[in-house]
Amino acid sequence: MSQTTLPQGPKCIFCRIVAGELPASRVFEDDVCLALMDVFPLRPGHVLVMPKTHGEHLADLSPALRAHLLETANRIAQALRRSALAPDGIHFAVNEGRAAHQTVPHCHIHVLPRRRRDLLGLIGQILSKPIQLIRGPSAPDERERQARLIAEQLEP
């Protein structure tokens, strides 16, 4: 479908991370997918789960790959709950299209921890995204710490 019209391979930032050309705070990976900490987290512990092959939308992936991504996202969420980050709630979200805030055209599931009464903080983070993009990504040490906290709670 839309793969042919979009940056992929060496041009897609997620494809470059998958290929090891760019660093990332990895939480989990297997043959077909990769989970890493979002460098512009909307809340602490914000994880992205993506296929290792390029595709813009869920519809560009195979049913088996879609199912595998969801299983992986669910495992990450369970690990997050058991971890020291201990969220009160969790969103799973896939954003498709710029109008839905898809900033990288490589399909990914957001696993976004929530705390009670953090809605205004979340909205502030969404509205200030343009400023964050100028300021630069979150502290790598903190992302690595959170990645370890989640990874150590993953069931084998």
Add this chain to the structure above:
Amino acid sequence: MSQTTLPQGPKCIFCRIVAGELPASRVFEDDVCLALMDVFPLRPGHVLVMPKTHGEHLADLSPALRAHLLETANRIAQALRRSALAPDGIHFAVNEGRAAHQTVPHCHIHVLPRRRRDLLGLIGQILSKPIQLIRGPSAPDERERQARLIAEQLEP
């Protein structure tokens, strides 16, 4: 897991809809899942996809049922894109826990259409949800119209 501690069967509003005890604007159903229009839509064309059996979180469902829900949500999104509602973007979202705005403890995937520059409208709708809950649900005729527009674009 959490099923045993939560309203289900006759007490869960989604279980009652599945059983036909409460009305809904149905977009699609098969043996194991049901898709209907949200009665408090965050944007026009807001669909919910749910399993017919009760479970609070994704982790309470079987892997096969999780995969089937995602496949159905993806089919609904494709139909939405082809429909007269023609969104510019789409969110898929599962909210788990009250802190993540899960208002019915019966797992469901939101398929939420977006328009360019409708972020403030969306945030306004989220923040005014308590007022909407008092005012009551959206107009049933409009929900039925949207359900038909989407259903007629579903691939067989």
